[in-house]
Amino acid sequence: MKRDWVRLSLAAMTLSLGGALEELLPKFIGVGFPALFAASAYFAAKRPPVEGLLFALIAGAAEDSLSSLPFATSMSFFAAAAVLVQRLRLPPALAPFLYGAYQLWLWVWLGSTMDGSVFSRAVAALPAGAAATFAAFWILSWADRKGAVDEAEG
Amino acid sequence: MAIVATAALVLLAFAFFRSAAPEAAYPVERAKVSFSRKVLTRIAGLWRGSAAMAENVRLRREAAALALERGEYARVLAENERLRRELGFSGGAGGRWIAAEILSSGGGAAAVRRTVRAGKGSLAGVREGAVAEVPDGLVGQVVSVTPHTCEILLATDPSLKVSCTIEGDPPVNGILSGGGDDGLVVSHMRGGGEIPARARVYTSGLGGVFPPGIAVGFFDGGGERRSGMVYERSGKVLPAVDFQNLEDVFIRR
Numbered sequence: 365m366k367r368d369w370v371r372l373s374l375a376a377m378t379l380s381l382g383g384a385l386e387e388l389l390p391k392f393i394g395v396g397f398p399a400l401f402a403a404s405a406y407f408a409a410k411r412p413p414v415e416g417l418l419f420a421l422i423a424g425a426a427e428d429s430l431s432s433l434p435f436a437t438s439m440s441f442f443a444a445a446a447v448l449v450q451r452l453r454l455p456p457a458l459a460p461f462l463y464g465a466y467q468l469w470l471w472v473w474l475g476s477t478m479d480g481s482v483f484s485r486a487v488a489a490l491p492a493g494a495a496a497t498f499a500a501f502w503i504l505s506w507a508d509r510k511g512a513v514d515e516a517e518g
Numbered sequence: 519m520a521i522v523a524t525a526a527l528v529l530l531a532f533a534f535f536r537s538a539a540p541e542a543a544y545p546v547e548r549a550k551v552s553f554s555r556k557v558l559t560r561i562a563g564l565w566r567g568s569a570a571m572a573e574n575v576r577l578r579r580e581a582a583a584l585a586l587e588r589g590e591y592a593r594v595l596a597e598n599e600r601l602r603r604e605l606g607f608s609g610g611a612g613g614r615w616i617a618a619e620i621l622s623s624g625g626g627a628a629a630v631r632r633t634v635r636a637g638k639g640s641l642a643g644v645r646e647g648a649v650a651e652v653p654d655g656l657v658g659q660v661v662s663v664t665p666h667t668c669e670i671l672l673a674t675d676p677s678l679k680v681s682c683t684i685e686g687d688p689p690v691n692g693i694l695s696g697g698g699d700d701g702l703v704v705s706h707m708r709g710g711g712e713i714p715a716r717a718r719v720y721t722s723g724l725g726g727v728f729p730p731g732i733a734v735g736f737f738d739g740g741g742e743r744r745s746g747m748v749y750e751r752s753g754k755v756l757p758a759v760d761f762q763n764l765e766d767v768f769i770r771r
């Protein structure tokens with residue numbers, strides 16, 4: 365039970381901090397550091413399928429809200445990416461490419477109303493996605509380890 | 519089971535209450551801005567003490583001059599109100615202002631609009647559609663409101679259209695929108711002849727969304743292009759506001 369609460373707390377903090385970081389960190393050609401997407405990839409890779417998918421849906425809903433996107437635009441992509449990560453067991457190194465594909469997905473739904481061209485956004489998405497993925501996997505792995513230690517001690 | 523149930527509840531909240539995610543991120547953003555303003559500025563002040571003293575003296579003088587101007591403004595406002603009443607004109611834009619600090623810019627990582635988030639929301643009286651300004655001119659329009667924050671669509675976003683007037687004899691009306699790279703574009707220009715270099719551009723009040731007379735920028739040359747059977751005049755506008763360094767905005771109630 366305690367372990368459940370630790371995991372829930374970590375997910376809640378990840379959502380709050382990830383959302384805030386996305387808004388606070390700088391953006392290049394309209395593309396920011398995808399803290400929520402990277403966290404969603406982490407949860408998809410490291411948690412049971414249902415839990416990973418639910419986190420992806422929640423993170424996608426948060427992204428939709430923070431970026432003023434139409435309902436379920438990000439939510440659907442985050443969920444699809446989570447399923448891909450789970451089924452194909454994609455390595456974390458491929459997450460930035462999924463973030464690049466996300467720019468294409470946004471372009472499909474939003475088209476010419478997007479800030480910046482789809483190609484420049486997709487190119488900018490690779491380094492931004494790589495940095496966010498590296499940071500998210502490192503921090504969340506550390507938090508998971510600390511959570512497990514606390515559980516053992518408790 | 520507990521995880522799945524809680525997660526499902528959070529998902530419902532985030533999906534159906536669009537203000538839930540910005541509100542969840544608000545404490546962190548607010549803490550960052552407060553730390554930056556209250557701690558980092560004091561640390562920086564230690565290194566520039568004498569310069570800060572000189573700036574303080576200058577600002578006191580400016581404040582005194584502004585107080586005098588404010589008295590004059592109140593007198594003109596009263597006279598204007600009396601004349602409006604005598605001529606039977608409707609009331610001016612007027613209104614009170616809500617000062618709000620800028621918390622962050624650009625929305626989430628998937629930002630597809632040029633926006634900033636300000637630290638006042640519905641609890642402070644901010645409404646969707648309200649106009650945001652700074653002393654230099656128009657910033658944009660409030661597009662979404664949460665209890666503690668609001669999102670402002672910047673005038674540099676291509677989707678925000680502002681009816682504007684370019685100074686001239688006679689003045690020229692047009693539609694202003696974002697043109698990329700923090701520039702502005704005025705299109706559908708109607709009326710008037712030659713426009714002087716660096717003519718002032720301000721809101722016309724046509725359309726009823728933006729009150730008239732708010733500075734927008736300076737005309738930076740234009741030309742004609744064929745659009746179907748007619749020639750359309752358009753031009754570039756240099757923004758009056760430095761959108762990269764916004765710290766506070768004033769939102770009309």
